[in-house]
Amino acid sequence: MCQKALYPGTFDPVTNGHIDVIRRAVKLFGEVIVAVAHNPQKSPLFSVEERVKFLKDAVRDIEGVTVVSFNGLVVDLARKNKTSLVIRGLRMLSDFEYEFQMALTNRKFADEVETIFLMPSEEYSYVSSKLLKEAACLGADLSYFVPPSIEAALKAKLKVKA
Numbered sequence: 622m623c624q625k626a627l628y629p630g631t632f633d634p635v636t637n638g639h640i641d642v643i644r645r646a647v648k649l650f651g652e653v654i655v656a657v658a659h660n661p662q663k664s665p666l667f668s669v670e671e672r673v674k675f676l677k678d679a680v681r682d683i684e685g686v687t688v689v690s691f692n693g694l695v696v697d698l699a700r701k702n703k704t705s706l707v708i709r710g711l712r713m714l715s716d717f718e719y720e721f722q723m724a725l726t727n728r729k730f731a732d733e734v735e736t737i738f739l740m741p742s743e744e745y746s747y748v749s750s751k752l753l754k755e756a757a758c759l760g761a762d763l764s765y766f767v768p769p770s771i772e773a774a775l776k777a778k779l780k781v782k783a
Contacts, residue, residue: 625652626706626737629695632657632672633665634771635679636753638745642710645739647685654702655680657690666754666778679768696731711738712746757781 626646632639632655646653657672665672669690680686691698699707707727709720724736740746748766757763758779763772775781 624650624706625654625702625704626650626708627654627656627695627699627702627704628708628710629656629658629691629698630710631660631663631665631750632676633663633667633750634672634753634767634775635676636745636748636750636767636771637765638710638712638741638748639676640679640683640768641741641745642708642739643680643686644683645741646708647683650706652685653687653708654704655686655688656695656698657688659690659692667774671774675768675771675774678770694727694730696727696734699734700731705733705735707734707736709736709738711740712749754779 628643628646630639643653643655655676657669657676659669673688673690676688680688695707699705709724711717711720720738727734727736753763753766754775757775758781760781763775767775
């Protein structure tokens with residue numbers, strides 16, 4: 622284990638795929654800061670405070686994980702937290718182009734910050750928060766994809782009858 626890493630994202634909501642990437646990152650780096658973004662370009666279903674709470678609950682038994690929220694550039698947050706490693710999850714090939722573009726842009730802002738791509742386990746490789754929100758609207762059982770508290774919160778927020 623070399624140092625701490627930063628895992629930024631929207632996490633709207635956190636999924637078992639996110640948790641899997643966090644577990645993998647902790648094994649590699651020892652300490653992971655999970656950073657929930659205030660992103661004015663997105664319209665999240667849950668507030669930043671709710672997403673931070675959900676993540677803290679989801680990772681409470683994983684040693685070495687800290688959950689924070691942030692505004693601004695990821696590279697600025699990395700510098701503030703004295704890390705040069707940013708973790709990004711890659712599910713499918715469709716994620717790669719966007720993530721690659723973001724990593725190269727971040728490198729121009731801060732060439733000392735490296736992006737490391739981690740894949741979730743195969744069973745979570747197709748899971749996305751957007752897809753789960755759509756499935757929740759239709760009353761789907763999400764227990765395989767998210768922690769129970771997240772499923773309940775999703776269905777309550779979307780006013781889905783249990």
